Amino acid sequence: MATTAQITITSPDLMPGSALNITANTTLTKAGVTADLDQKESAVIKLVSGTEYRLGPLATEMAGDAHDIASYLYVHNKTTEDATYYVDWGIHETMIGRLYAGDWMFIPWNASDDGAEIEIEPQGGTNIIEYCLFNSDVILPTAAS
């Protein structure tokens, strides 16, 4: 599953006389190697304000060392409401940033332990969130019968 990501960041007026133009590319690979990732989870979800939602499984929900892998997370707040609608994102209990309407983020992530889970929490009303988690070798335990 050869997945590539490219980011461009431009601004015509951020620095007078020097238009900003950043471009970076990467191919999403397994940890420490050049093999492609082979699994993904993606969804579009509606969450009401104040709902904590975990993206991806907890480390202890994965079998063996399957959690110690490279993952990449894309999150997009597709809400079109005003600035009172936003989605907090954080790791474990620490809020790191806010995705306002139309904002997105893309980060590498390693579910090293249960204290490294990524959570989102909408505020202001029902937010529509699109996310995609790219990873590999995630082996969930056998379901109880």
Added chain:
Amino acid sequence: MATLIPTLTLSCADGTTDLINFSVVDSLNVTQDIVAPSKVKLTTSDLEIGPTTYGKSYVYLKNTDDTIAINIEITDGNSTMQLAAGEFAFFPWTGASGIVAFSASGTPYLEYAIFEA
């Protein structure tokens, strides 16, 4: 006030039968301080690249090394993300906790920029 236009393109032709190929574009207002695209040599010791003097901001990080990983901490002492060789990240940041970078080994270079809203 300046306008920052980040665009992310994700593509994959062989992941599932539903091919991935999309771009998302945003338009962000930058009204306060910025760290213009910068490049710094890291060691295994902590280096604060994003102090808490910043308010709500957008952060761009890229590991420019070919082999060595770079660790990023946003909450002190807790590894937030690891940028493998060539990887990048872009995310919103409140500025409530400083951003610290250090290498997994050796002296890789980190490219970074911070845009305060």
